Amino acid sequence: MLEDLRKLVEVESPSCDLEALSASAKTVAAVIENRLGGQATLIHSEAGPHVHWSGGGDPKVLILGHHDTVFPLGTLERRPFMVQESHATGPGVFDMLGGLVQAIHGLAALEHRSGVEILVTADEEVGSRSSRALIEERALACGAVLVFEGAADGGALKTGRKGCGTFRVSITGRASHAGLEPAAGVNALIEASHQVLDIAALGRPEIGTTVTPTVASAGTLDNVVPAEATVIVDVRVESAEEKGRIESAFAALAPHIDEAEITVQGAVGRPPMPESASTELFAMAQRLLPGLDGAAVGGGSDGNFTAALGVPTLDGLGAVGGGAHADHEYIVVDSMAERVNLVTGLVNAIRASRET
Structure with missing residues (x-):
């Protein structure tokens, strides 16, 4: 497993870098074919190649993951793949290359692979716009989805996820000289300040809704009334x-300042994954691994899409570790074999349940 993990980590795969993602997809396909046989197909898209593999027969379970990462080219040189004191580190080990390796090796232990499909997408980290339709198609065809994002704290599986989205609020004002005639301008920065307060007030954390302005920009020079401003908002x-x-x-945001204009783009693109979507599959996992915990988490994944279709979905089956999207990202090597065995058992249990 560590040999395969090294292969994947050492082919960097930042989202939106088509050349890098092409190389990464070919490497993922080669690892799948080497361990499972058959042929992995590269499905080209504007976001890069997705990788699809089938064990044949009537589809019953979809193994879902992604090979794009958030780290720019050159990260590997600064932070190479290493294994020390039972931790494996390197860009993408936890989110989510370690999970892909565990999934592949779990399937390799099956007596037969009929009814199993793997889909590894190229754009999960940037919203899955090119892969969503394909994900939904294969999820509906298979009827059960196992998502190999990294585990929650303590190795818990992810039994629910919040819906998440990003909004971009653009404010247009009018420039003027800040010293000679400031009143002739329409200050987009002041309007943006009003909007930030209005937007933040939309949150209802007591019922799980968070609305967080995260990035703002305005103005050009220190002596010019700003004509434009932008606020980016994270929503869960x-x-x-x-x-x-x-x-x-x-959609109903309105300006506070006369002559200011507001344009809003965005949506809650990933629908919520209710815990009810994982009930059946999580019960199977607990029978296989007594004491296994589950947790509802704030982050989104492609499992949000499949759960919203009513397809049973269980997430967090990937590596045990932490530090997603951070320089201290790691996975716990000693946990890998147990998770591989869980994959094998879950796939067998799902196939058996679909045959009765």
Whole structure:
């Protein structure tokens, strides 16, 4: 497993870098074919190649993951793949190359692979716009989805996820000289300040809704009334009702300053993954590994899409570790074999349940 993990980590795969993602997809396909046989197909898209493999027969379970990472080219030189004191480190080991390796080796231990599909996408980290339709198609065809994102704290599986989205609020004002005639301008920065307060007030953390302005920009020079400003907002919700409320509230944002104009782009693009979507599969996992915990988490994944379709979905089956998207990212090597055995058992249990 560590040999395969090294192969994947050492082919850097930042989202949106088509050349790098092409090389990464070929490496993922080669590892799959080497361990499982058959042929992995590269499905080309504007975001880079997705990798699809099938064990044949009637589809019953979809193994879902992604090979793009958040780290820019050159990260590997600064932070190479290493294994020390039972931790493996390197860009993408936890999110989510370690999970891919565990999934592949779990399937390799099966007596037969009929009914199993693997889909490894190229754009999960940037919203899955090119892969969503394919993910949904294969999820509906298979009827059960196992997602190999990294585990929650302590190795818990992810039994629910918030819906998440990003909104971009653009404010247009009018420039003027800040010293000679400031009143002739329409200050987009002041309007943006009003909007930030209005937007932050939309949050309802007591029911799981967080609305967090995260990035803002305005102005050009220190003596010019700013004519433009932009605010980026991260949104997380636990219910479809809150998704609708938040999207309506952003659409209804209105300027406070005369002649200022507001344009809003964005949506809660990943619907919530309710815990009910994982009930059946999580019960199977607990029978295989007694004492296994589950957790609902704030981050989103492609499992949000499959759960929203009503397809049973269990997430967090990937590596045990931490530090996703950070320089201290790591996985716990000693936990890998146990998770591989869980994959094998889960796939067998799902296939058996679909045959009765």
